[in-house]
Amino acid sequence: MKKEKTKKQSMHATVMSQFNKTADRMDLNVNIRKILSISNSEIIVHFPVKMDDGSVEVFTGYRVQHNNALGPYKGGLRYHDTVDIDAARALAMWMTWKTSLAGLPFGGAKGGIEIDPRKYSIGELERITRRFTYALGENIGPEHDIPAPDINTNAQTMAWIADTYMSTIPTSERSHNRHIVTGKPLGVGGLEGRDRATGYGVFLSAKLYLENKGERLEDKTFIVQGFGNVGYWASHFLVKEGARLLAVQDAHATLYKKEGIDVEGLAVHSNPRKGSIADYPDAVTIPPEDFFGLECDIIIPAALGNQITAVVAEKIKAPLILEGANGPTDKEGEDILLRNNATIIPDIFCNSGGVISSYFEWLQNRNGELWDLEESMGKLQKKLTENFKRIQREVEEKNIDWRTAAYMLAISRIETAYQQRGIFP
């Protein structure tokens, strides 16, 4: 697919510029600033896997554990050819801010494998996942570092990880260690609602933001980049509330329909095609470079990082950006959007529904409980709403943008934890 040729920042540069901007503003303790600027551990593993044709391929996997001042490391695993140490480092740091902001007893980690999963059979992906889990060894654990799904990984991937991990621990410990991963299938300890939780949080961000301005979602128009777990579920909830999906972009195509794209129809079309929206008959295909500049009320980047660069931001007309993806806006893009008075609801809040739900799944497994969908979604809504209101208060009281407000709350909680441990004054 043809993409615009623009100079992209590294993801780590993006998260560091966000961190430094906030640390300067809140005059963060210099020692805590040093600690939070680096990862606690960075694990790189190379592991061989036998392919279907009998050949052997060696893969590279990453797990970066950024910080665990607030609790065990937590964060997803991504299978994508852009996964490298820079991406894992950045994504792990975002997880630290996200779990802190959400008020969870977790730190931040992230990882994955540098791989294009579309090139492999299901059997190969299973063997790759099991070998990766084995290679990570005791670097992950239910009270130490708990992975979850991210791009190109799903409940099945988590089930393979859990199953492989169980085979490495004593038999008597297996049944009560299912919280080694979250985002599992329901039959092996997954939580009702974890599948939709991230998209639900993106939707709720829009609803709460607009309600505060005396507006409603009904008849608002939106566009979504990425039609996977987050993009699909965010669209599902938004359309249910009366909003209209004008355009969708994924790794293969960009679709547009003025009257509104049928979200469920598109999901049915894309599912069996390894998630590709290409060739959907009930919308027109438009050039990818026209996507972000479309007239609409809301833009939801829900794919990769650093998609909204300066060139892209200059084209954006929508007043509201909901960051479903992690790190979709680079520094220059953000400066332009803020100058143009757009509001960005930042990733560390906007997509936090996923990790909050993962926390519920972890608790459910740990306590031997079974929650139903109503209980799980009700608790998620309550937590997201409280967190949204806290950030909103900070925005209004300090007259700052939403990202800076969210970062200040997140970093302050970690600063307090270090101070109360008595490490720094």
Ligand SMILES: NC(=O)C1=CN([C@@H]2O[C@H](COP(=O)(O)OP(=O)(O)OC[C@H]3O[C@@H](n4cnc5c(N)ncnc54)[C@H](O)[C@@H]3O)[C@@H](O)[C@H]2O)C=CC1
């Ligand atoms: N799954 C989850 O619970 C959470 C996911 N996120 C973030 O949300 C984003 C999406 O994750 P998922 O929906 O889980 O992944 P997914 O694998 O289900 O879907 C990814 C989507 O992005 C599209 N995509 C990939 N490269 C693209 C490109 N160059 N241009 C346009 N579209 C492209 C894919 O075609 C696919 O539609 C990621 O940034 C992830 O880190 C954040 C919090 C939780």
Ligand SMILES: O=C(O)CCC(=O)C(=O)O
């Ligand atoms: O559910 C989780 O533990 C983490 C999900 C994730 O990777 C993210 O929020 O970016």
